[in-house]
Amino acid sequence: MKTETTPQIFYNYDRKGLDDSTLLKLYRAMLKPRTIEEKMLILLRQGKISKWFSGIGQEAISIGVTSVLEKDEYILPMHRNLGVFTSREIPLHRLFSQWQGKANGFTKGRDRSFHFGTQEFHIIGMISHLGPQFGVADGIGLANKLKNNKKVCAVFSGEGGMSEGDIHEALNVASVWQLPVLFCVENNGYGLSTPTNEQYNCENIADRGVGYGMESHIIEGNNVLEVYTKLKSIVEDMRINPRPVLLEFKTFRMRGHEEASGTKYVPSELIEMWEERDPLVNFENYLLAEGILTEEKIKEFKDEFKQEIDENLEIAFAEPVIEFSETNELNDVYKEFNYQEVKENSEKENIRLIDAISQGLKQSMERHDNLVIMGQDVAEYGGVFKITEGFVEQFGKDRVRNTPICESAIVSTGMGLSINGFKAVVEMQFADFVSSGFNPIVNYLAKSHYRWNEKADVVIRMPCGAGVGAGPFHSQTNEAWFTHTPGLKVVYPAFPYDAKGLLATSIEDPNSVLFFEHKALYRSIRQDVPTDYFTLPLGKAALLKEGEDITIITYGAGVHWALETLEQNPEVKADLIDLRTLMPLDTETIYKSVKKTGKAIILQEDSMFGGIASDISALITENCFEQLDAPVKRVASLETPIPFAANLEKGYLSKGKFKKELFNLLSY
Ligand SMILES: Cc1ncc(C[n+]2csc(CCOP(=O)(O)OP(=O)(O)O)c2C)c(N)n1
Numbered sequence: 113m114k115t116e117t118t119p120q121i122f123y124n125y126d127r128k129g130l131d132d133s134t135l136l137k138l139y140r141a142m143l144k145p146r147t148i149e150e151k152m153l154i155l156l157r158q159g160k161i162s163k164w165f166s167g168i169g170q171e172a173i174s175i176g177v178t179s180v181l182e183k184d185e186y187i188l189p190m191h192r193n194l195g196v197f198t199s200r201e202i203p204l205h206r207l208f209s210q211w212q213g214k215a216n217g218f219t220k221g222r223d224r225s226f227h228f229g230t231q232e233f234h235i236i237g238m239i240s241h242l243g244p245q246f247g248v249a250d251g252i253g254l255a256n257k258l259k260n261n262k263k264v265c266a267v268f269s270g271e272g273g274m275s276e277g278d279i280h281e282a283l284n285v286a287s288v289w290q291l292p293v294l295f296c297v298e299n300n301g302y303g304l305s306t307p308t309n310e311q312y313n314c315e316n317i318a319d320r321g322v323g324y325g326m327e328s329h330i331i332e333g334n335n336v337l338e339v340y341t342k343l344k345s346i347v348e349d350m351r352i353n354p355r356p357v358l359l360e361f362k363t364f365r366m367r368g369h370e371e372a373s374g375t376k377y378v379p380s381e382l383i384e385m386w387e388e389r390d391p392l393v394n395f396e397n398y399l400l401a402e403g404i405l406t407e408e409k410i411k412e413f414k415d416e417f418k419q420e421i422d423e424n425l426e427i428a429f430a431e432p433v434i435e436f437s438e439t440n441e442l443n444d445v446y447k448e449f450n451y452q453e454v455k456e457n458s459e460k461e462n463i464r465l466i467d468a469i470s471q472g473l474k475q476s477m478e479r480h481d482n483l484v485i486m487g488q489d490v491a492e493y494g495g496v497f498k499i500t501e502g503f504v505e506q507f508g509k510d511r512v513r514n515t516p517i518c519e520s521a522i523v524s525t526g527m528g529l530s531i532n533g534f535k536a537v538v539e540m541q542f543a544d545f546v547s548s549g550f551n552p553i554v555n556y557l558a559k560s561h562y563r564w565n566e567k568a569d570v571v572i573r574m575p576c577g578a579g580v581g582a583g584p585f586h587s588q589t590n591e592a593w594f595t596h597t598p599g600l601k602v603v604y605p606a607f608p609y610d611a612k613g614l615l616a617t618s619i620e621d622p623n624s625v626l627f628f629e630h631k632a633l634y635r636s637i638r639q640d641v642p643t644d645y646f647t648l649p650l651g652k653a654a655l656l657k658e659g660e661d662i663t664i665i666t667y668g669a670g671v672h673w674a675l676e677t678l679e680q681n682p683e684v685k686a687d688l689i690d691l692r693t694l695m696p697l698d699t700e701t702i703y704k705s706v707k708k709t710g711k712a713i714i715l716q717e718d719s720m721f722g723g724i725a726s727d728i729s730a731l732i733t734e735n736c737f738e739q740l741d742a743p744v745k746r747v748a749s750l751e752t753p754i755p756f757a758a759n760l761e762k763g764y765l766s767k768g769k770f771k772k773e774l775f776n777l778l779s780y
Contacts, residue, residue, distance in 0.1 A: 170365070186252045483619065485503065487515060569622045581756060601695050606667060610648060651697070
């Protein structure tokens with residue numbers, strides 16, 4: 113009963129039959145992150161922690177959403193969702209160690225704040241870039257759907273993050289594929305300092321659901337009972353009828369973007385208005401008024417949490433700072449992979465590069481029933497190069513998936529599949545289009561194992577290269593974008609045999625592999641290839657020819673250009689190294705050869721500056737200087753985009769320069 117002295121209760125709470133203990137649970141669940149945050153703000157002022165992103169005032173959303181999910185249903189929070197972490201009962205000292213960059217955290221000091229995931233608690237934390245989270249949730253949702261396990265997953269974003277292209281792509285994919293994902297948007301008024309009217313120009317973010325063909329709801333985000341009861345019925349229904357749902361929670365960010373940035377730009381009336389809507393204070397007042405809670409109980413709960421916080425802080429503060437060990441750092445960039453050699457059978461078939469890739473992929477699909485292929489037009493159409501022709505008939509549409517045009521979301525979806533127990537092969541229609549999926553590759557796939565020990569079991573197939581008159585956007589060989597990024601492997605076969613065996617290994621390897629396939633070689637290069645499944649190790653170059661005069665190092669189409677040059681000039685006695693894998697790079701084979709010949713020429717199809725030839729040249733200079741009889745020579749294509757007209761393309765390509773440079777170096 114309300115009395116004269118009862119404090120204001122802004123929300124019209126409707127308990128919808130929930131019993132007292134559920135209400136108290138929700139209250140306690142909100143009180144805990146609030147109490148932690150209050151302590152963190154004190155520690156921040158004392159300089160004991162470095163940065164804090166506050167979720168004060170938004171607790172009802174984290175708590176309501178997490179409370180309706182089962183403990184083994186994945187949840188992908190953002191930086192204001194402390195309540196997700198506390199609701200999953202992560203020991204607080206581990207959270208505190210994480211924030212202090214200590215070993216008992218979740219990232220061995222390698223990433224800060226909420227940037228971590230933990231399979232143990234089914235929490236997949238954000239990367240700073242925000243947007244890729246939605247695509248990762250798609251992948252987790254897809255895995256749940258394929259397992260038919262009736263599970264949902266929930267992912268968070270602020271209204272600011274909703275402007276990112278990754279988010280649009282992911283929502284579209286989720287709708288087209290009817291993935292059981294709860295897309296939770298916390299509309300808290302500001303994205304850093306940007307108010308909503310400078311972020312988007314529509315009334316509600318939930319209105320976008322219509323455009324995606326997706327059910328959507330607006331929810332009073334500070335009313336924990338509304339969040340909980342609405343979510344409960346939505347989630348229960350989603351488990352039976354898998355589908356995506358877009359939820360816009362109206363709320364407010366009560367503190368600065370992070371503590372150091374303040375709230376000067378926020379009108380004080382707005383803060384006051386939302387203070388009246390504080391989710392914890394209002395609910396507390398409601399529970400007091402209903403006689404479900406007493407002042408004594410509140411004190412008891414607070415004391416309990418404060419004690420838990422203090423005890424856990426003590427553990428975290430007592431933990432030593434993390435020591436730097438170069439070996440430890442380097443060892444965690446990739447997940448350890450125990451290469452298993454699968455020997456080749458004796459029966460061989462003379463096939464083209466394209467057939468070998470198709471066969472390798474098909475036999476991997478037969479071998480790994482958790483392997484999913486995704487890409488544009490890869491299903492009934494068989495892909496633009498017909499590599500997956502006939503796959504739908506054999507493996508079904510669940511595992512051979514046409515995607516919308518959305519490279520970023522599909523790469524992220526691959527990551528989500530990997531998190532939830534699948535393997536993914538993503539076909540870029542042309543390697544050039546990988547630029548539209550660049551962010552999740554270099555930031556999510558590449559960094560996950562180093563950051564929080566999570567594999568990224570995704571192979572990205574990259575039909576690449578020039579010589580086919582396809583112009584600036586269908587001819588690039590962009591391997592250098594990826595060899596520069598720690599955490600990725602890069603494979604670049606030149607022959608059918610290598611392509612088949614290396615593709616099989618790339619798929620077995622739990623790390624992300626960029627698998628380059630040269631389009632000009634697809635149908636022009638044939639070889640006898642074992643008919644059954646076999647593997648070849650990554651990181652081993654092939655010595656195709658042996659000679660004393662010079663070492664030629666190349667890969668991809670360059671291998672065939674070099675072979676042609678040597679055939680036409682049999683007097684040249686050269687070691688010819690086909691690298692086959694660019695990362696890891698077989699430096700042993702390179703050094704051994706260069707130390708023998710004393711001369712090295714590196715041929716690459718890519719343009720010169722920043723290409724892999726430059727690094728190989730530097731490595732040779734640093735490691736074989738004493739044995740060199742001449743400067744190392746790089747031969748690369750022109751520093752221009754790749755032109756369309758045949759004559760221009762011919763002039764652009766390094767192929768035309770190779771012979772001259774080879775003879776120059778021989779006569780040095
Ligand atoms: C791709 C990218 N651009 C910009 C930023 C910087 N940034 C981090 S959080 C943020 C605001 C996010 O706003 P919103 O999504 O509304 O979430 P909120 O912080 O309000 O909870 C910005 C601009 C970033 N981390 N990543």
